[in-house]
Amino acid sequence: MGRIPCCEKDNVKRGQWTPEEDNKLSSYIAQHGTRNWRLIPKNAGLQRCGKSCRLRWTNYLRPDLKREQFTDVEEHTIVKLHSVVGNRWSLIAAQLPGRTDNDVKNYWNTKLKKRLSGMGIDPVTHKPFSHLMAEIATTLAPPQVAHLAEAALGCFKDEMLHLLTKKRIDFQLQQSGPGSTTTTYIKNDENEDTIEKIKFNLSGAVQEPEMVPSSKPWDTNGTISANFAGSCSAFPASGSGFHYGPSSFGNNGAASPWNQSMCTGSTCTAGEQQGRLHDTAEDDNGEESERGKGIRNGSSLFNADCVLWDLQSDDLMNPIV
DNA sequence: AATTTATACAACCGCATCCGT
DNA sequence: CACGGATGCGGTTGTATAAAT
Numbered sequence: 001m002g003r004i005p006c007c008e009k010d011n012v013k014r015g016q017w018t019p020e021e022d023n024k025l026s027s028y029i030a031q032h033g034t035r036n037w038r039l040i041p042k043n044a045g046l047q048r049c050g051k052s053c054r055l056r057w058t059n060y061l062r063p064d065l066k067r068e069q070f071t072d073v074e075e076h077t078i079v080k081l082h083s084v085v086g087n088r089w090s091l092i093a094a095q096l097p098g099r100t101d102n103d104v105k106n107y108w109n110t111k112l113k114k115r116l117s118g119m120g121i122d123p124v125t126h127k128p129f130s131h132l133m134a135e136i137a138t139t140l141a142p143p144q145v146a147h148l149a150e151a152a153l154g155c156f157k158d159e160m161l162h163l164l165t166k167k168r169i170d171f172q173l174q175q176s177g178p179g180s181t182t183t184t185y186i187k188n189d190e191n192e193d194t195i196e197k198i199k200f201n202l203s204g205a206v207q208e209p210e211m212v213p214s215s216k217p218w219d220t221n222g223t224i225s226a227n228f229a230g231s232c233s234a235f236p237a238s239g240s241g242f243h244y245g246p247s248s249f250g251n252n253g254a255a256s257p258w259n260q261s262m263c264t265g266s267t268c269t270a271g272e273q274q275g276r277l278h279d280t281a282e283d284d285n286g287e288e289s290e291r292g293k294g295i296r297n298g299s300s301l302f303n304a305d306c307v308l309w310d311l312q313s314d315d316l317m318n319p320i321v
Numbered sequence: 322a323a324t325t326t327a328t329a330c331a332a333c334c335g336c337a338t339c340c341g342t
Numbered sequence: 343c344a345c346g347g348a349t350g351c352g353g354t355t356g357t358a359t360a361a362a363t
Contacts, residue, residue: 054349060331089352328359329359338349338351342347
């Protein structure tokens with residue numbers, strides 16, 4: 001017994017909407033409102049599924065939607081809220097007037113996530129990657145760590161090869177200094193050597209607990225500590241200070257060649273996020289169980305020590321319920 | 322100029338939840 | 343309380359456009 005489709009698949013148009021269709025839908029909704037999406041396409045003379053109409057309206061045609069670029073404040077809000085509620089796009093969008101969950105989701109996936117990765121911060125946990133490595137190293141027994149590192153490096157081998165091949169000439173030009181006209185080429189099998197060296201060094205680093213910072217790498221202002229910054233290749237080693245906030249978000253959040261693979265490879269499932277939220281909420285009131293009810297009172301969540309930004313209830317446009 | 326690659330965002334899919342009967 | 347349809351939500355895919363090669 002299969003699931004009943006939301007609409008008949010036959011005689012239903014799919015794909016991009018035409019201006020004529022937009023007009024029909026907009027004028028129908030202006031007259032009759034948005035009750036009963038299943039009937040709307042039929043009554044409006046559209047060969048579309050009701051679901052498709054609802055999406056088109058909520059994500060594109062609604063008159064209160066903002067079409068301009070996200071502002072710094074909006075970016076800030078998205079990152080702050082994401083560190084608390086995870087991929088709950090509708091909750092985040094509710095704090096951003098004129099933005100839809102789809103807008104927020106797309107903006108996160110195409111820009112913010114990559115920018116965080118480029119800054120050496122895991123966009124799922126909002127912790128520095130090196131901190132996560134440290135956690136793994138201190139949690140697992142050495143043989144497990146070695147196997148995990150081996151597996152992780154195997155995953156990144158292709159990206160490494162790609163990176164090394166693509167960048168090698170630029171790199172060699174840099175090494176030979178400005179004004180130099182000589183170009184040194186690397187033999188193909190040296191890629192393998194390089195990878196082996198990197199693997200060796202990383203394995204060593206992971207197995208040396210004294211190299212791992214034991215305290216939180218950031219202070220209460222969300223600033224990465226100088227010691228930690230020095231041990232994390234993604235952060236500047238100088239004491240110039242690193243702020244995990246909008247001020248560091250300029251458009252020069254230049255993506256490292258790693259960004260794409262890191263972004264696409266480590267998305268947290270909705271289940272994981274919901275599980276985390278559920279656990280937290282349960283501590284507070286002991287009885288929440290259903291999806292979507294995990295966040296009753298934001299105040300306790302805002303104090304979670306995994307977030308790098310302090311988020312106050314006052315920051316919110318709308319209460320999270 | 323042609324081709325490839327990257328980016329942005331619209332749209333779809335399937336599951337979860339809500340809600341009326 | 344159970345059931346079924348409607349709606350909401352998040353993940354994923356498709357496509358148009360821009361940028362790089």
